[in-house]
Amino acid sequence: MIYRILDIFFVVFHTSVIIFNLFGWIWKKTRIANLITLSLTGASWLFLGLIVGTLGYCPFTDWHFNVLYKLGKTDLPNSYIKYLADRITGINFNASMIDSITLYAFLAALVLSLIFNSRDYFRKK
Numbered sequence: 821m822i823y824r825i826l827d828i829f830f831v832v833f834h835t836s837v838i839i840f841n842l843f844g845w846i847w848k849k850t851r852i853a854n855l856i857t858l859s860l861t862g863a864s865w866l867f868l869g870l871i872v873g874t875l876g877y878c879p880f881t882d883w884h885f886n887v888l889y890k891l892g893k894t895d896l897p898n899s900y901i902k903y904l905a906d907r908i909t910g911i912n913f914n915a916s917m918i919d920s921i922t923l924y925a926f927l928a929a930l931v932l933s934l935i936f937n938s939r940d941y942f943r944k945k
Contacts, residue, residue, distance in 0.1 A: 823890045830884035834900060837861075837880070842925060845933040851940060855933045862930065874898070876919070
């Protein structure tokens with residue numbers, strides 16, 4: 821029972837973080853927080869990834885997948901985005917395609933966040 825609750829928690833929480841990463845730059849009040857979460861995500865993917873030996877490492881994915889293993893799920897993909905897309909649609913998406921889309925969407929959100937945060941900063945001065 822507790823693992824089922826944790827599964828639901830991680831789906832809601834992790835998906836919310838992803839959505840905020842992608843779109844938090846839109847609203848002026850959330851732009852700084854968005855840049856912080858994007859920076860933490862990038863740091864996790866790169867620096868934690870180098871430490872654990874897997875670029876793109878995310879501790880939320882690791883913790884959620886541990887919960888899913890406890891629930892008897894096996895053969896999980898490396899990517900949470902692929903897992904989520906497959907879970908929601910029932911389609912087995914190509915992992916490389918999902919990884920590429922994830923990276924490009926992250927980079928686009930990061931660039932947009934940097935542009936809008938910079939613009940806001942210089943308008944204040």
